[in-house]
Amino acid sequence: xxxxxxxxxxxxxxxxxxxxxxxxxxxxxxxxxxxxxxxxxxxxxxxxxxxxxxxxxxxxxxxxxxxxxxxxxxxxxxxxxxxxxxxxxxxxxxxxxxxxxxxxxxxxxxxxxxxxxxxxxxxxxxxxxxxxxxxxxxxxxxxxxxxxxxxxxxxxxxxxxxxxxxxxxxxxxxxxxxxxxxxxxxxxxxxxxxxxxxxxxxxxxxxxxxxxxxxxxxxxxxxxxxxxxxxxxxxxxxxxxxxxxxxxxxxxxxxxxxxxxxxxxxxxxxxxxxxxxxxxxxxxxxxxxxxxxxxxxxxxxxxxxxxxxxxxxxxxxxxxxxxxxxxxxxxxx
Amino acid sequence: xxxxxxxxxxxxxxxxxxxxxxxxxxxxxxxxxxxxxxxxxxxxxxxxxxxxxxxxxxxxxxxxxxxxxxxxxxxxxxxxxxxxxxxxxxxxxxxxxxxxxxxxxxxxxxxxxxxxxxxxxxxxxxxxxxxxxxxxxxxxxxxxxxxxxxxxxxxxxxxxxxxxxxxxxxxxxxxxxxxxxxxxxxxxxxxxxxxxxxxxxxxxxxxxxxxxxxxxxxxxxxxxxxxxxxxxxxxxxxxxxxxxxxxxxxxxxxxxxxxxxxxxxxxxxxxxxxxxxxxxxxxxxxxxxxxxxxxxxxxxxxxxxxxxxxxxxxxxxxxxxxxxxxxxxxxxx
Numbered sequence: 001x002x003x004x005x006x007x008x009x010x011x012x013x014x015x016x017x018x019x020x021x022x023x024x025x026x027x028x029x030x031x032x033x034x035x036x037x038x039x040x041x042x043x044x045x046x047x048x049x050x051x052x053x054x055x056x057x058x059x060x061x062x063x064x065x066x067x068x069x070x071x072x073x074x075x076x077x078x079x080x081x082x083x084x085x086x087x088x089x090x091x092x093x094x095x096x097x098x099x100x101x102x103x104x105x106x107x108x109x110x111x112x113x114x115x116x117x118x119x120x121x122x123x124x125x126x127x128x129x130x131x132x133x134x135x136x137x138x139x140x141x142x143x144x145x146x147x148x149x150x151x152x153x154x155x156x157x158x159x160x161x162x163x164x165x166x167x168x169x170x171x172x173x174x175x176x177x178x179x180x181x182x183x184x185x186x187x188x189x190x191x192x193x194x195x196x197x198x199x200x201x202x203x204x205x206x207x208x209x210x211x212x213x214x215x216x217x218x219x220x221x222x223x224x225x226x227x228x229x230x231x232x233x234x235x236x237x238x239x240x241x242x243x244x245x246x247x248x249x250x251x252x253x254x255x256x257x258x259x260x261x262x263x264x265x266x267x268x269x270x271x272x273x274x275x276x277x278x279x280x281x282x283x284x285x286x287x288x289x290x291x292x293x294x295x296x297x298x299x300x301x302x303x304x305x306x307x308x309x310x311x312x313x314x315x316x317x318x319x320x321x322x323x324x325x326x327x328x329x330x331x332x333x
Numbered sequence: 334x335x336x337x338x339x340x341x342x343x344x345x346x347x348x349x350x351x352x353x354x355x356x357x358x359x360x361x362x363x364x365x366x367x368x369x370x371x372x373x374x375x376x377x378x379x380x381x382x383x384x385x386x387x388x389x390x391x392x393x394x395x396x397x398x399x400x401x402x403x404x405x406x407x408x409x410x411x412x413x414x415x416x417x418x419x420x421x422x423x424x425x426x427x428x429x430x431x432x433x434x435x436x437x438x439x440x441x442x443x444x445x446x447x448x449x450x451x452x453x454x455x456x457x458x459x460x461x462x463x464x465x466x467x468x469x470x471x472x473x474x475x476x477x478x479x480x481x482x483x484x485x486x487x488x489x490x491x492x493x494x495x496x497x498x499x500x501x502x503x504x505x506x507x508x509x510x511x512x513x514x515x516x517x518x519x520x521x522x523x524x525x526x527x528x529x530x531x532x533x534x535x536x537x538x539x540x541x542x543x544x545x546x547x548x549x550x551x552x553x554x555x556x557x558x559x560x561x562x563x564x565x566x567x568x569x570x571x572x573x574x575x576x577x578x579x580x581x582x583x584x585x586x587x588x589x590x591x592x593x594x595x596x597x598x599x600x601x602x603x604x605x606x607x608x609x610x611x612x613x614x615x616x617x618x619x620x621x622x623x624x625x626x627x628x629x630x631x632x633x634x635x636x637x638x639x640x641x642x643x644x645x646x647x648x649x650x651x652x653x654x655x656x657x658x659x660x661x662x663x664x665x666x
Contacts, residue, residue, distance in 0.1 A: 002525040002545065004602040004638060011601065014565075018604030021611040022624050058600040084532040140478045210334065231346075232337045264601040266342065266634050267391040269337040271351030278354040291355050295628075301599050301636060305337060331663055 001201045008198035009270050010057045014075055019062055023327050026066045032182070033083065035090035036065050037072040038078035047165040047174045048072070049095035050253060051158060052087060053110050054079040057218060060297045063328030070326070078197050078300070079219045081109030087117030092125060096198075097129030097202040099171035103157055103178060105150030110204040116179040120297075122275050133157060135187045135308065137246045152258050152308030153185035155296050156320075159329065163322035169256045176318075178216030179308065186243045189306030190223070190235060191216040191262060195299050216236050218262075218299045232269070236276035238306040244284065247311060254289035256320060257281070263298035265305055269285040270294065273305055296328065334534045336634075345377035345388045345410055352395055356660050359399045366416065369398050370405040370501045379403070380498040380507050381427035382654035384436040384491060385420060385561030386443050387412040389530070390551060393488060394503065396661030402495035403659070404433075411530050411633070424459060432460030436490055436511060438483030439467040455485035462504055464511040466490055468520045468641065470579045471548030471556045479586035482550055485591050485641030486518035488629050489653075492662065496655035499662045510652075514623030514643065519576040521640030523556070523568060524549040524595060528632050548570050550593075565602070573639040577617065580644060587622035589653060592613070592639040596631035600640055603627065606638055610662045623653050 005011050013031065020029040027036045035052075044050065047245045051061045052074030062071035071094035076082035090102045100121065111132060118128040135153035141151050161178045169177070191213045194203035205222035207213060212230070215223025228240075249255065259274045261267070270293050281288060289312045297306070310316070323332030338344050346364065353362040360369045366386075384394045387408030394406035404427035411414035424433045433454065437447045444465060451461040467478075468486035475482050477502025494511045502510070527536035537553035540546060545563070563571075582588065592607045594600070603626050613651045614621060620647045621660065630639070643649070655663030 002542070002562045002636070004525070004568060004598060006564045006605070006608055014608050015601045017603040018611075018626075019604070020607035021621070022604070022607055022626055056599075058604075063600070070560065093435075124592070192337070209443060210335070229335045233339055235337060264597045264634055264636075265337060265641055266389075266596040267396070267628070268348045268388060268630055268633070270373045271355070272344065273337055273346040273351070275347050275351035276356055278351075288354070293351075293355055295600070298599055300601070301597055303335070303597075303634060331666070333663070 001196050002306050003198060003272055005198055005216045006209050007105065009200050011288065012075055016075065021240065022139065025226055033086040033089055033258065035072055035074045035086050036062050037090065037093045038066050039077065041094045044094040045094045045098055046096050047169060047171045048096055049102045049103060049161055049165055050074065050090050050094055050100060052082045053105050054081060054272040056300045057297050059328030064158050064326050066326035067333065068166050068322060068324035069158055069329065076321060081113050082117040084113045084120065084177050088120045091117060091121045092094060095126045095221055101129060101161065101171060101175050101178065102130040103154065104130055104132045105154050106132050106147055107144045108146065108148065131175055131178040135182060135185045137186050138188050143221040144219065151189065151218055152187040152260055152297055152306055153182055153310065156185055156256060156308065156310050157181040159324060160316055161196040162318045162324065163319040176205045184310060184311040185305055186246045188239045188243055189216050189262065190214045191266060191302050191304035192229065192240060193303040194220055194262065195302035216304060218297060220299060232272045233276050236273050236282060240277055241310050243307060249286055249307060249311065250304055251285040254287040254312045255269055256290040256310040256312055257315065258292040260297055260306045260308065261295035262302040262304040263295055264303035267294065270305060277307060289317060334529050335529060336530055344531050345408055350409065356580050359658065359660060366419040366422055368405055368407045368419050368653055369395050370387060370426045371424065374427045375403055375429040377429045379429050380431045380502060380504045381429060381433045381437060381492055382498055383407065383433060385415045386438050387414060387631045388507050390630050392661030394519060397428040397491050397636045397659050398666065399659035401499050401655060401657035402662065411532065414440065414446050417446045417449040417453065420447055421453045422527065424450060424454045424461065428459045432502060434494065434511065435461060435463040436487065437463055437465045438487050439465050439480055439614035440477045440482065441479065449605055462507055462508040463535055464515065465649055466515050468515060468518045470519050470575050471521050475550055476551065481642050481644055484513055485520040485593055485630055485639055485642065489589060489591065489641065489643050490514040491519055492650045492657060493649055495657065496652040502517040506611040517644040520639055520640060520641040521572045521576055522549050522595065522634050523547045523572060525562065526536055526636040527553055528596065528635035545636060549637060553632060557614055565605045567610050569606050570613060573613050574639060576642050578641060582644065584618035587643055587645045588620045589623040589643040591625040593629035593639045593641065595635040595637040595639065596628055597636035600627065604637060606632055622650055643654060
């Protein structure tokens with residue numbers, strides 16, 4: 001295992017110290033238990049939003065904390081759910097009196113721990129709603145999941161809901177919007193290589209020199225099938241078509257097209273995939289109204305990509321365009 | 334070789350089509366010869382700035398075309414200099430009557446071709462200045478270079494000079510500023526793995542499972558030494574100390590600290606390196622006034638990182654903070 005780390009057990013805490021050193025203008029970091037909140041938290045009267053999950057998916061979620069997106073984030077150990085006490089303390093730190101939305105990716109540990117944290121927070125008088133994101137069409141159930149896994153739609157939900165909360169919308173409104181984003185977004189990913197969890201010290205799975213895994217999960221969970229490595233054109237079709245079918249996208253619709261690197265795939269390849277995706281959507285008369293291209297929900301250094309499509313309406317488009325100022329996503333500010 | 338590409342010979346043109354499909358609001362793309370210009374080029378009366386070089390370093394340079402940074406960029410084939418006709422046509426396309434600055438990374442082919450293009454452009458009545466960036470302290474001469482190689486300082490020069498040009502500064506002023514940035518910036522990089530040029534189909538160099546290359550070039554050119562892989566703390570010191578020494582940075586100074594991924598190294602590791610870099614600079618009473626963390630000048634999927642330090646003054650800090658709107662760097666807009 002070759003990585004730019006010191007010891008496997010310090011990866012998350014040291015990366016968090018790096019975030020703190022770099023982004024003190026945007027975030028405040030709590031080290032025990034670990035969570036980040038926006039620098040001006042709690043924002044009085046604003047619906048707050050937090051998320052969290054295992055580390056190793058950076059910039060998600062810590063890189064999305066800031067004005068117009070998340071109020072807080074709870075990083076677990078690599079590929080390991082954060083604990084309820086992280087979530088509870090983060091919830092308390094961001095609550096400005098208008099309640100807190102928990103955006104939860106659908107993995108058994110995350111869901112269970114966020115449920116417990118929500119119960120505890122409610123016991124302390126904080127209004128909490130939770131929305132579970134489950135956009136991955138690859139598999140029905142998975143290694144760590146009952147039902148579909150939560151992947152790329154999480155990034156989009158955090159941005160869109162963050163903008164709505166910034167506008168002063170109520171917790172109930174923001175939670176409903178989050179459900180709408182989840183209902184209108186689907187994803188699928190693939191891997192060309194495995195990744196290595198620092199504490200494990202060896203690749204999570206083995207993939208032959210000429211193989212790829214279609215439908216991979218963001219922790220390296222098995223996908224739909226292992227196949228010979230194929231062209232960008234073929235791979236893009238294998239990812240985009242199930243997403244389009246499952247969403248029921250039709251002629252004349254507009255989408256946000258999100259082409260994501262799993263971590264080890266460079267930008268030049270993402271643009272080739274985006275070019276293929278554009279051709280597939282053009283052929284179906286589906287417009288790319290907005291896009292996001294880059295490494296935003298990663299799996300350590302895994303090579304591969306995922307595609308997420310979100311059906312846009314005017315409201316979501318406007319909220320996507322609204323100002324955001326975080327370490328990883330920034331515009332209009 | 335596993336990559337998300339179709340055929341090796343189409344990598345650059347298809348990635349360029351992807352850029353065009355995604356960023357029509359920011360850039361216009363010319364396909365033969367290949368170059369990108371900002372969507373509103375030429376901007377009448379403004380000093381224009383272009384750069385260019387081999388592809389495979391994305392987002393550099395195409396991702397830096399837009400308001401507040403580059404007016405144009407010329408992508409060569411992967412790790413291959415663009416041709417003089419690309420540079421000439423791009424120069425003509427961006428000239429708004431106030432002349433054009435060529436920001437050239439110090440590689441023999443780039444320097445030679447930009448010189449030829451500048452001569453041809455001057456022959457057509459366009460005022461051209463060229464500044465060669467040579468910030469890499471790793472080696473004196475290199476595989477493709479007489480003198481030091483141009484690396485991370487290029488990104489910083491493009492941002493700072495782009496802001497100055499946007500303010501209406503003259504070609505002579507902007508060129509001088511570019512020389513100032515180059516004179517006050519130094520870099521060094523390292524690799525944990527090789528990368529594979531698509532047309533070659535095999536790794537550019539071999540590196541053992543427990544080896545790293547310190548002082549690597551962005552095309553995989555040999556660096557200072559090959560050593561056993563070390564901790565993030567040791568690696569950061571090996572990169573930062575020669576940079577600090579060569580710059581002659583002293584107590585009380587302020588720098589822009591740029592921690593860059595070579596492509597395959599994920600963000601979580603960059604933050605660990607940033608944390609180490611902060612400790613090294615703190616111990617010398619050097620302040621990190623500004624920072625940039627992420628994959629901005631890459632070497633395809635190579636794992637590794639580079640560190641660039643730029644000595645800041647008030648003027649450079651102000652120009653760094655000025656609004657920028659490109660595919661890869663955006664703030665204040």
